[in-house]
Amino acid sequence: MTLLHPPRATSHLDFVTRVFREYDEITLPLHGKLSAQDKSDGSAVTEADQAASTHVLERLMAHTPDIGVISEEEAESYLPSASRQWAIDPLDGTASFARGLPIWGLGMGLIDGTTPVSGYLHFPIPRQSFIFEDGRALLNGEPMPRRPESVAADTRNIMITSIHDAIDVRRVEGYRLHNLGSNLYHLMMLAAGRCDAIITGPCYLWDLAPALPFTRALGHVERYLDGSALDLSDLLKPDYGFPTRQPMLIGPAPVVDALISRLSYGARD
Numbered sequence: 001m002t003l004l005h006p007p008r009a010t011s012h013l014d015f016v017t018r019v020f021r022e023y024d025e026i027t028l029p030l031h032g033k034l035s036a037q038d039k040s041d042g043s044a045v046t047e048a049d050q051a052a053s054t055h056v057l058e059r060l061m062a063h064t065p066d067i068g069v070i071s072e073e074e075a076e077s078y079l080p081s082a083s084r085q086w087a088i089d090p091l092d093g094t095a096s097f098a099r100g101l102p103i104w105g106l107g108m109g110l111i112d113g114t115t116p117v118s119g120y121l122h123f124p125i126p127r128q129s130f131i132f133e134d135g136r137a138l139l140n141g142e143p144m145p146r147r148p149e150s151v152a153a154d155t156r157n158i159m160i161t162s163i164h165d166a167i168d169v170r171r172v173e174g175y176r177l178h179n180l181g182s183n184l185y186h187l188m189m190l191a192a193g194r195c196d197a198i199i200t201g202p203c204y205l206w207d208l209a210p211a212l213p214f215t216r217a218l219g220h221v222e223r224y225l226d227g228s229a230l231d232l233s234d235l236l237k238p239d240y241g242f243p244t245r246q247p248m249l250i251g252p253a254p255v256v257d258a259l260i261s262r263l264s265y266g267a268r269d
Helices: 013-030 047-063 094-098 183-191 212-217 253-266
Strands: 068-071 084-092 105-112 115-123 128-133 136-139 157-161 176-178 197-200 221-224 248-251
Touching (some): 013 115, 128 212, 183 212, 183 248, 221 253
Antiparallel strands (some): 084 105, 197 248
């Protein structure tokens, strides 16, 4: 993978490795043992989300005091006018976490201006840590796997999150549909060549930014259902959400274009 806009030459790898270990210590004892509460946007939150957010925020502020931090679980951002920002999802997959399911984790993305330059993601149960730094993508310290040149037709799959209210999934032909419970994990599976595209309902900066350095390095595109491209500057404005309430598709341009052509005819008002 080659990064078109290299980050400033500072490695956060040692710091992130420690944060991942601390994250396990906070979250694993609580996995499947907490009740989730509904937030105003309809998503769930647990005490673990809040504890993880507080810890990661404090660690980032101490590690990079000149870089802002935008966190899903914090009402106010740290240094919101800084040119560089961390976008963090302290527990992506809260519903899965609360029910004792395996796919949930931490996402931290570093944005320079409007360009995602580095990504650090950690999923404790499958024991997978994804790093994108200085133009290199790693899975558990090894180069990320690539999609095979050919795959059996029955194994082609698209990973989906919160799309049923917006599109008719019966129009997705030729692919299996999977929802593993975490949008960031879906994106990591796309980057690792284990799915062919992802479709997500309207979401927020922290649901995408940690993963975009991986997918963009592969040449993948991000497009709304109407065919327009993602402008990340739109997601850097409070409330950090999609400017339009429609799904987004991410993947290789030919796959995304074909899906949009088919799905746009089945879009629901």
